[in-house]
Amino acid sequence: MQEQNTAAGPAAAAAPPALKGPALALLTFAAALSTFMEILDITIANVSIPTIAGALGVSTSQGTWIISAYSVAAAIAVPLTGWLAKRVGEIKLFVISVLAFTLMSAIAAFSVNLPMLVVCRLLQGLVSGPMVPLSQTLLVRNFPPEKRGAAMGLWAMTVILAPIAGPLLGGYISDNYHWSWIFLINIPIGLFGGITVWTLMRNRESATVKAPLDITGLALMVVGIGSLQLMLEIGKDYDWFASPFITALGVIAVVALTFFIAWVLTSNHPIVDLSLFRDRNYRFGVVLLSVGFMTYFGSVVVFPLWLQMVMGYTAAQSGAAMAPIGIFTLILSPIIGRNITRLNLRVLATFAFIVMGAVSLWNTHMSLDVGFWDIVNPRLVQGIGMACFFLPVQSLMLSNITPDLMAAASGLSNFLRTLGAAMGTAISVTMWEHLSTNHHARLTENVSAYSPLSNDYLRSLQAGGMSLEQAYAVVERTINAQSYMLATNEFFLYCAVAFFALTGIVWLTKPKKMASAPMAH
16 A cells, blocks of 8 residues: 555656646647537538539449448447547547548548548548547546636537538538548648647546457447448438338347447446446436437528528528528637536526527428528527537536546447437438428329319419410429428427427436536536
8 A cells, every 4th residue: 555655646746737828728729629620521521422423423322422431430439439548548549539530531632533532531430439529528627627617618619610610611612622622621620639639738648447348349339330320321312211221221220239238238348338327417418418419400401401402592502591500609608618607507408498499480480482581590599599508418417427437428428419410310301301292292282173273373374475384394393392391391390399398308407506517526
């Protein structure tokens, strides 16, 4: 015992002083910027698929593998963050992840064919997994409890704003520059982030534990999560479970994940620590985070589709209409972060879901003749809800997690948040198209040779110089537009129900008195 104390003495004396002032601000900026780069890369390529596919001489449907490869690999890598951080060290793992991501971005920019680009995107996804959860962990570890809220407010902005900035930036680059700049812009950001964090933190590495690798758990997780993510990514293109391939992926995912859960609950060294869910706040916080992002991402996907397919907006115009979500998010997130210890987290999260539910109800009153500002105004208000949603829910979720479990808890929650967003994207597009098909069928029932109103409308079109075939084509376009409009309104009604339902789950958490931003220990 005496030898242990003696050994500990010099180590404690040699411990570097806590970061303060400009150094702490620089660490925050580097970590947040690295997070922004990784999340941006998830969405920036989406709008550029047609451009990239054309340049590489493949079809757009083949080009979507650029997205799928990244998403599947990232989904597998994120839950491994906790185990890797204990084995390698949080600082070293974060820096390796950032620099490897930067390297893969550089190679991807010079891809000469689709297979090369898909492999690069696959490797990008694999190395990106620890970046988001560890950036959060670094800030928590290095800020004093009273300032963690402000730091997490800045970090939260990157998570919310990056998915909005991605399509805007990707569309602009595709329209004005070579597609490779989508990946080249990562190089200065990644080098700055990785080098800065290493310079500031290399003497502050976390403790490492040589825990054995759970090969069985890893294999089950790779198969289960990989199958599930791939099913979500390409299910729409294969008409979902009408396809034997998608059905097989679904069955494999369910079986593998069932065995995976059973395995890790009984393993001595589980690859993912599911015991975290025993904590009440973490359990319900993950539900709030995942379902909240699932609903939010569903709306973020459907709204620009409606603008472009129905309202005739260009990609740039639809991006400009969606961008105002970020205005109040940018303004309010740091303010909420600085004052998080003084705020009632449950009241703030409830307010956020009420605002987002109200905005969804607002969207149900859209019509085909709405103007640009009628579209922008709800987006502005939605930014208030997003600013009040993410950070309070994060704080509630992680309020009881100890520092040694922070990397594992952040990795698992970020994985489930990302999975929720992927599910929201897949479910929302399928639901929207299904609803539009139903509305199209109902509207078509009212158009017939025996309907006086239909005949009057056709005659008025023909009186304007159209042939009968042209008049019927106009009627069909009108029915299509109206059916998608009705589907959009109905979809946002379901979003409103989901957001309002989450307000009840908020009150199942039990935050500590004077709870602060994650992790005031």
